[in-house]
Amino acid sequence: MKPIRIIASLISIATLMMAGDISVENPFVKEVAPNMKNSAAFMTIKNSGSKTVNLVSATNDASAITELHTHGKKDGMMVMYKVDKIEVPAKGEALLKPMGLHVMLIGLNKQLKEGDNVNLELKFDNGESVKITAPVKKLGGQMKPYLDTHK
Ligand SMILES: [Cu+2]
Secondary structure, eight states: OOHHHHHHHHHHHHHHHHHOSEEEEEEEEEOOOTTOOEEEEEEEEEEOSSSOEEEEEEEESSEEEEEEEEEEEETTEEEEEEOSOEEEOTTEEEEEOTTSOEEEEEEESSOOOTTOEEEEEEEETTSOEEEEEEEEEOOOGGGHHHHHTTO
16 A cells, blocks of 8 residues: 555544544435425435434524424324434434425525525434535425425
């Protein structure tokens, strides 16, 4: 191995150590119609550590309120509801996706259109805090029943 490659490897190891156990992949926020006041962020959260880590809160720069939500059946109806945490298993991942777990953006302070970005900060119960930038994407008609339950 050439000296320069050894140095590069050491730097990447140091970066990984500082970065902690949590990483976020493929974040995106759903584009919504101009009259909609809420949207949601989706992503894959990965945990490279040997202990379960929970996402316990989040903030973002596009809405007044940020909540952790899931989607499921209650009294025979498909509804959204708030959860206290989203579990990211050790050496595993949590998948936040339409019709499932999501970060809810309530009270949008601007219209979100494809091409915009939303900055989010995710806080975990191991003390880690992860900042991400999520592009706004158009998801099409599949999201309609999902958004209707967010009135
Ligand atoms: Cu929701």
